Every structure is written in C-alpha cells, then in structure tokens.
Amino acid sequence: MLLLSVNTAGILANQNIFDCATSADANLVGYQSLSINLSTPVGNGQAHIYVRNISAGTTRLVSTDVAGAQGNGQSGGCWLSGDGAFIAFYSDATNLVAGDTNGVADVFLKNLNTGSIQRVSVDSSGVQGNGQSPHFADPETGDVILSRKPANWDREPLDETVPSG
Secondary structure, three states: OOOOOEEOOEOOOOOEEEEEOOOOOOOEEEEEEEEOOOOOOOOOOOOOOEEEEOOOEEEEEEEEOOOOOOOOOEEEEEEEEOOOOOEEEEEEOOOOOOOOOOOOOOOEEEEEEOOEEEOEOOOOOOOOOOOOOOOEEOOOOOOEEEEEOOOOOOOOOOOOOOOOO
C-alpha cells in the first residue's frame, strides 16, 4: 500500500483527499483536498488540486495561475492525461486566468510541464459561459469532454473535445 496524501517532506495531509485520478503509468496521482499542509504556498482554506509524483516523492499544488498563485475558490473533479502532461479540473476561482468574471465554476486545462493554464469552458470566440461547465474524460481517448454548454454559447453540438496533448 502506498500513502498518497502526504507533502513532499512526507508529512500526512491534515484533511482527506477526493476525486483521485492517475496517469497511465500510475506515477502521477491527482486529487482534491482541503489540506493546508500539502504544499507551499500553504492552503487558503479552499479545496485545491494537487499532483503527487510517486517516483520523485513530491506533491505540488496545481490549481494555480501560470505564475503559481493559488486559486481563490474551490477546485475539484481532476482528470490526468494518460501521459501525465495535462490535468483538467473545474474551479470557481476567479484568478486562474484573466477575464474570468462569470461567477460560476469553469473547466481548466493545465500543462504540468510548462505550468500554462487555460480555461477550456469558453465558446469558439472565447466567450465565457453563463452557467457551470461539467466535464468528464473520454475513456477511449482521454480527451476532456465538456458535457453541457452554457445557454449563451454560440456553437453546436453540445459536446466539445479538448485534445489531451
């Protein structure tokens, strides 16, 4: 048995973990936690997304903007691409990307190699939704699927696919 809910120093998380996802080789494990002791910066009382690299023995906060600032809202529902390069999650944080002013949870795709993050729950013109954007991963391709579009989106069909890279 392997304990995943620890920080890089091996200290046990002070809260439970949820919504676990793994890369195809099971070396990376993503999860949601309210813990405030899993990474630096210290958690801010919001649920965040973390990735544990089993072979490296590291845990890092990934529900951050490109500069590493932690999200100012709840995050959850993580999914890892098969190669471990990307993680998708939803968040109602407003500071992960510029222009997020819709006040609802959006879906984000973060490149774990570069730290870049993009909101994928926008329409073809980049217009943010006026409602929440639930998601799931296609079990065959690993692609992130937006399963319902907000009412103000201009495109059809309802499902949009974002390649996993």
